[in-house]
Amino acid sequence: MPGPKGFSEDQQPYEGAGALQSVSYARLKIDSAGRIVIPAEMRAAMMVKPGDTVTAEVVEGEFRIVSPDVAVRRAQAFANKFKADHPGISVVDELIAERREEARKDLEEANAWRATRGLPPLE
Structure with missing residues (x-):
């Protein structure tokens, strides 16, 4: 008998709303409070909407904003690599x-x- 929907012994790959897209560079202004407005085209490419939580990091002076979809995909890729590199663990x-x-x-x-x-x- 199958378990409740959404639960499984084997992890299923995360499927976002669609493939992530790329958008070329845009010049953005930082306001006096330190805020940056992310253009609609970039938000759409990241599959984020107002109210979503994103993660941010600075890598070698480059400010990066990571959408939840990308964070999940990175975590899955890391887990899958670990699982492949360490069978039976x-x-x-x-x-x-x-x-x-x-x-x-x-x-x-x-x-x-x-x-x-x-x-x-x-x-």
């Missing part, structure tokens, strides 16, 4: 192991600090 198990190791180190640090103050160790 569960990403979830790796993450849990990393978190447990971090927690162990945090506990060691906390107990070392507590020992310098004459406090009993945490378990």
